[in-house]
Every structure is written in C-alpha cells, then in structure tokens.
Amino acid sequence: MTAFSRGQRVIGAATHHVENQPPWRVDVDEFALNAPLVAAVDAFGAGWATAALGEAGAVVGSAGFQRDAQLANVHTPVAHSHDRWGYRLDEVEYDPSYHRVISEAVARGAHTSAWAEPRPGAHTARAAMFMLFAQVEPGHACPVSMTHAAVASIKDSPWIADEWLPKMYSREYEPRLLPNEDKRSALIGMAMTEKQGGSDVRAGTTLGTSMGGHAYQLTGHKWFCSAPMSDGFLVLAQTRRGSTDEGLSCLFVPRTLPHGMRNVFRIQRLKDKLGNRANASAEVEFDGTVGLVVGEPGRGVRTIIEMVQRTRLDCVLGTAAGMRQSIAEALWHARGREAFGALLVDLPAMTAVLADLALEYEAAMLTGLRLAQLFEAEASDRDVALRRLATPVSKYWVCKRGPHHAYEALECLGGNGYTESFPLARRYREQPVMAIWEGSGNVIALDVLRALTRDTDSGDAFADELASTRGLSSVLDAHAARSLALLSRLARADAAEAQSQARRLSEDLALAFQASLMLRHAPSRDADTFIRARLGEDRGSQYGVLPAGTDAAAIVARH
Incomplete structure (x- = not known):
C-alpha cells in the first residue's frame, strides 16, 4: 500500500486554498457605483442621459469587456506594409478584442453623439460616456476622441463635410478598409x-x-x-x-x-x-x-484650433477616467482584504490615502464636465472666452496629476498592483500619454499665456468663474486673489518673465478652478477637505496627508 492509498490524508493538499483576497472586480455597473459622476451629470444638465450611461456602465463593468481590454493591450497591433505577393497594403491588424471594445463605444455615441444629436447637455453626456469607456480601456479612446474633435474643423468645409460627417456620426463600426462608396461609418x-x-x-x-x-x-x-x-x-x-x-x-x-x-x-x-x-x-x-x-x-493652425481644444478636453476626461479606475480598484481591494486584524479600508492611514485619491478624482471629473459644458452648442461668448483659458489650464494640471495618482493607487494593492494580472500597472503606464498628447507641459503652459494675450476676455471670464464661490472659503479666496494678481502681472510682463512663471500660473489657476467646482458640486465636507489639503497652510506633498480632524471614512464611503 502506498502513501496515496484511498482514505489516507495527504499532508499539504490545501496549500493553494486562497484566503484574504478580494474577488475580481467584474460585473459591476461602473456608472451607478460612481455616485459623484451620477450627481455631476445631472448638475451639468445631462440628467436625461442617465439610462444610457447606466447601460454603458454595465457593459464596461462586465467580465467580458474587461477581458477584451486586457487582450487588446496584450495582443498589440501589427503593421503589414505588403501582402504575400508584394503589393502595398499599409494596413494595421488589431486583435478582435480591440474591435469589440471600440464597437461598443461607437454604438453608444462616445465619439460624436454631441454633434449628431445636439440638445442641452449633449456635450456633458458625451463626456461622461467617453469617461466610462476610457476608464476600462483607454487605447481605443484615441480614435474616438479624434473623430469627435475633427468635426469642429471639418463641419465648415462642405466639400468634405457633406460626404464625411454622416459617416462620422454613424454608430456602426466597420473595421475593414472598404471603398468610400461601400462604407457607412468612419x-x-x-x-x-x-x-x-x-x-x-x-x-x-x-x-x-x-x-x-x-x-x-x-x-x-x-x-x-x-x-x-x-x-x-x-x-x-x-x-x-x-x-x-x-x-x-x-x-x-x-x-x-x-x-x-x-x-x-x-x-x-x-x-x-x-x-x-x-x-x-x-x-x-x-x-x-x-x-x-x-x-x-x-x-492651418486657425483651422485646427477648435479641434485641438476638444482633444485637450478629452485628455482631461481621459485622465479623470483613469483616476476613477485607480481609486475604484484600490477601494475594492481595501474593502476585501484584512491586515493587522482589520479590513484595510478601516485602517486610518489607508483610509486617509483612499480619501485623498477619491477627492483628486472628483475634482478632475468635475473639471472635465464643467469644460464639456462650456462646449455646448448654446455656449455664450463668456463661455467661449472661459474655455479658451480654462482648457489649457486644466489640461496642464489634471494630466500632470494622473501618473502619481495611478502610482499611489497601485501601491494600495501592494505586490498585486505591480503585476500585469491587475489593471493598475497598465494604467500607470497609460496616464503619462495624456500629459504629452496635444502638447506637453511647457507647450500647454505657454498656451495659457497666449490665451491671456490673444483673448483678453478669457482672464475676466476666469475671474468671474471664481467669483461665483467668493466668500465660501477664506482659504480659496486668498489663493484666488493671489492667482488672479499673478495672472494680471504676467499678462503685462515681458516674454521671458511670463514664460518663466507660466507653469506656476497654470497650476495656481487650475487649483482655484477645481476648488471652486468642489465648493459648488461636492459635499461641503469633501470640498473643505480638498481645499485645505491642496491650498491650506498644513498641506502635504503626498497623497494621504489630510488636515487633522478629516472624516476620511465618510469621504471613502461616498466613492
């Protein structure tokens, strides 16, 4: 009789029983679970889109979609310059998973719905839809964004627009390179x-x-x-x-x-x-x-200005979407894993980090939706002036915050976060492109200066925006006054001085813009914490350094 005879216990047979690990975060409604986004969509005039966004939230939160997101990044595109007989092909082959992902996004209007179906709140709704899809698979968001932005340049050239806009507005997705006469989408x-x-x-x-x-x-x-x-x-x-x-x-x-x-x-x-x-x-x-x-x-530059403004907006939206993925995964892990006798989410040090990451996401998301609102068809002249300055200001700051946010969230998962089996390693590599695409830091900061000198109403419009919350926070009021004084000085300064301070100005204005939005649209507890953590005298340089007395658990619970 051997050691493996019937009925004999085998020592160590249960060594791979998995305990104290949260399940895979799949089959969730990414819209319904995101309470700050649900509230913001309604606040910015797109409450009518809630049902469609809920449907999309279930799609992108499904196990199948998340699996496709992973496969599309593992099986990367391949270029084919020639066919087997030597004829030029110049085609790019994608994994079928990529086509399934982009087909879902196009079917729900993440690309051009705001143009194809204009109504109050259309750009806000499209921005929210774009964020839902970019949250899980950001690579496909590039052509989705460019198709949306290109409408702004093409629409006034009827020799192109008459043929191409109907195809760009289509919610079909046809990946094959077909003759134009046979293709109904583009x-x-x-x-x-x-x-x-x-x-x-x-x-x-x-x-x-x-x-x-x-x-x-x-x-x-x-x-x-x-x-x-x-x-x-x-x-x-x-x-x-x-x-x-x-x-x-x-x-x-x-x-x-x-x-x-x-x-x-x-x-x-x-x-x-x-x-x-x-x-x-x-x-x-x-x-x-x-x-x-x-x-x-x-x-040419004048022709693409409005297009560039919209792709820069999508850089903000894409970064905010990545922040949402990061904080969602970190929270899921912290609520499903114990350490030192308690759930991670209940350990004060971890709670503070999670709360800070959540506040950063909410401020970025509100920034993106407020900018989208400024691009609505019924936007006023003041809105246009404000978006001319607020878009590069926000693109500069929000996109700079993305990589560090992803890193800190990754660290919440410990060793798991550093592996390719979890999505945050991919997200950490993804976030820098938003800061580079459509103008890296210095280019954007210089564009802030150009906005002030070429559109003199933009500075006044920005001041009006901040004035809407004057008196609600003494910390923000002091910061806003300093920021606007710097804006006024640099608008009159020589080029060398202005350029040397362009990054400081961009950062200061962005934080003032975000703090004002938090005061208007976030719970007062969250807004006050954000303002003191970013602008207060006791602010820290790392995530998780929150003002004393912060109810971090309440902030985390809302996310």
Missing part, C-alpha cells in the same frame, strides 16, 4: 508632427501642391500618426498653388479615393510605446498622396 485620425518639429508644427516640411479646386498632392513624412487604421486623417502641410506659397494648411486625407482606389499612405513602422499599446501610432510617408484642404489655404 473614424478619423491625425498626422500633424514631424521629426524636426514635434509640437512646433510650423516647422513641418510636408509639401502640398495644388491639383486645382480643393485638392492637393502631398509629399512628406509624419513622425506620429495617431490611429493609422482610420478612414481619414487631418494633416498639416505647407501648401503651394502655382508659384505662390500659401503657408501652413490643414488637409483631409482619405485612405481610399473614388472607385475604390487606395490613396498613397505608406506605414513605415509602428511606435513601440510605453503605454497606450492597444492603439497604434505610426510613422507614415506621403508620396503623391491626395488631400483636400480644410478651411482656408494657409490658415
């Missing part, structure tokens, strides 16, 4: 920057030669082309008509031309990126590529 990408220029788009050397009418033939190279599988692209090029140099123009480059002919769009390679790996970014070459001018020739 996503839009962008190819702006070049090796020698980066953010200095005027340094681009791509040349567009007039073919007559609105058409140009392009020759050049783009260092970053976002979402190269898209159906059309906004491209910047130096254009020429005959012997006349027109200057920097914006052009629309379709992947296919009439009768199914493929436009020249040579994918040289895909970027090997730190994060955002589900989404492809490519280097592309144009060689006789056909493009249609958008807006006026030589006015």
Whole structure:
C-alpha cells in the first residue's frame, strides 16, 4: 500500500486554498457605483442621459469587456506594409478584442453623439460616456476622441463635410478598409508632427501642391500618426498653388479615393510605446498622396484650433477616467482584504490615502464636465472666452496629476498592483500619454499665456468663474486673489518673465478652478477637505496627508 492509498490524508493538499483576497472586480455597473459622476451629470444638465450611461456602465463593468481590454493591450497591433505577393497594403491588424471594445463605444455615441444629436447637455453626456469607456480601456479612446474633435474643423468645409460627417456620426463600426462608396461609418485620425518639429508644427516640411479646386498632392513624412487604421486623417502641410506659397494648411486625407482606389499612405513602422499599446501610432510617408484642404489655404493652425481644444478636453476626461479606475480598484481591494486584524479600508492611514485619491478624482471629473459644458452648442461668448483659458489650464494640471495618482493607487494593492494580472500597472503606464498628447507641459503652459494675450476676455471670464464661490472659503479666496494678481502681472510682463512663471500660473489657476467646482458640486465636507489639503497652510506633498480632524471614512464611503 502506498502513501496515496484511498482514505489516507495527504499532508499539504490545501496549500493553494486562497484566503484574504478580494474577488475580481467584474460585473459591476461602473456608472451607478460612481455616485459623484451620477450627481455631476445631472448638475451639468445631462440628467436625461442617465439610462444610457447606466447601460454603458454595465457593459464596461462586465467580465467580458474587461477581458477584451486586457487582450487588446496584450495582443498589440501589427503593421503589414505588403501582402504575400508584394503589393502595398499599409494596413494595421488589431486583435478582435480591440474591435469589440471600440464597437461598443461607437454604438453608444462616445465619439460624436454631441454633434449628431445636439440638445442641452449633449456635450456633458458625451463626456461622461467617453469617461466610462476610457476608464476600462483607454487605447481605443484615441480614435474616438479624434473623430469627435475633427468635426469642429471639418463641419465648415462642405466639400468634405457633406460626404464625411454622416459617416462620422454613424454608430456602426466597420473595421475593414472598404471603398468610400461601400462604407457607412468612419473614424478619423491625425498626422500633424514631424521629426524636426514635434509640437512646433510650423516647422513641418510636408509639401502640398495644388491639383486645382480643393485638392492637393502631398509629399512628406509624419513622425506620429495617431490611429493609422482610420478612414481619414487631418494633416498639416505647407501648401503651394502655382508659384505662390500659401503657408501652413490643414488637409483631409482619405485612405481610399473614388472607385475604390487606395490613396498613397505608406506605414513605415509602428511606435513601440510605453503605454497606450492597444492603439497604434505610426510613422507614415506621403508620396503623391491626395488631400483636400480644410478651411482656408494657409490658415492651418486657425483651422485646427477648435479641434485641438476638444482633444485637450478629452485628455482631461481621459485622465479623470483613469483616476476613477485607480481609486475604484484600490477601494475594492481595501474593502476585501484584512491586515493587522482589520479590513484595510478601516485602517486610518489607508483610509486617509483612499480619501485623498477619491477627492483628486472628483475634482478632475468635475473639471472635465464643467469644460464639456462650456462646449455646448448654446455656449455664450463668456463661455467661449472661459474655455479658451480654462482648457489649457486644466489640461496642464489634471494630466500632470494622473501618473502619481495611478502610482499611489497601485501601491494600495501592494505586490498585486505591480503585476500585469491587475489593471493598475497598465494604467500607470497609460496616464503619462495624456500629459504629452496635444502638447506637453511647457507647450500647454505657454498656451495659457497666449490665451491671456490673444483673448483678453478669457482672464475676466476666469475671474468671474471664481467669483461665483467668493466668500465660501477664506482659504480659496486668498489663493484666488493671489492667482488672479499673478495672472494680471504676467499678462503685462515681458516674454521671458511670463514664460518663466507660466507653469506656476497654470497650476495656481487650475487649483482655484477645481476648488471652486468642489465648493459648488461636492459635499461641503469633501470640498473643505480638498481645499485645505491642496491650498491650506498644513498641506502635504503626498497623497494621504489630510488636515487633522478629516472624516476620511465618510469621504471613502461616498466613492
């Protein structure tokens, strides 16, 4: 008889019984569980969208969607320059999981619903929908965002808009590269920057030669082309008509031309990126590529300004979405794991960290929805002036806060957080792209200065916004006064002094904006804690350093 005979106990057979680990956070309603977002959607005029957002919340919280989010980042896109016979293909192959993810987002209007179905609160509703999907899989949010933003540039050029806007508004998703005549939907990408220029788009050397009418033939190279599988692209090029140099123009480059002919769009390679790996970014070459001018020739920067404002807004929304994923996962873990005889969430040091992370998320989310509200169709001139300054201010600060927020939340999970089996390692790699895309820190801070000098009403509009909560917090009032005094001084300063203080100004204005929003829309307890933790004399430099007497448990419970 051996040691494994029937009935004999085997020592150590239960060594892999798992205890003290929370279950996988799946099959939850990501909208209904997010009480601050539910309240903010209603406060910013989109309460009518609650049912649709609830449906989306259940989709993105499902086990299947979360599994697709993981697969799309593990099985990354692959570029195919030629087919097996040597003909040019210039296509990008994605894992089927990516197509399922983006199909769900498009079906629910996360891309262009605010344009296709305008009504009061439409941009707020679209922003909330965008955040729900970006919370779980951020890579697909890039083409979704660009398609939304591109409408602002294309809509006033009927030679493009008449054919393409109906496809961009469609809620179908067709991933195949089909002739335009056979395709009922479209996503839009962008190819702006070049090796020698980066953010200095005027340094681009791509040349567009007039073919007559609105058409140009392009020759050049783009260092970053976002979402190269898209159906059309906004491209910047130096254009020429005959012997006349027109200057920097914006052009629309379709992947296919009439009768199914493929436009020249040579994918040289895909970027090997730190994060955002589900989404492809490519280097592309144009060689006789056909493009249609958008807006006026030589006015390329002016043509894309409103588009850029909207993609910068989506950087804020995407960062806030990532913060929500981070705090949601950290809270789930802390409520399901014990240490030192108590649940982690009940240990005061951990409670303080979780509360601080939750406040940071709520301030970022409110910032994003307030900005979205400023882009509504019925926006006033004052709203337009305010968004011109508040958008870069918020993009600068919120996106800077994203990586540290993700790191701190990751640390709440301990060793699990540092593994690829949990989503926060991926989120930690993801957050920096929001700070880089559409202008990294210095570029955005300088744009804050440009807003003050080129749109003089923007500073007054920002002051009016802060005045709405004057008298409710002495700490905020003092900070707002200092910030506006700095704004006034830098608006008159020479370039060197203004640029040296541009980051300080951006940070100060952003915190004042967030604190004012918290006072208006968060519980007074949460707003007061946020203000004292960010602006008070005893503020700390790390998450979890909250003012004495803070009811951190109550803050955590709301999230």
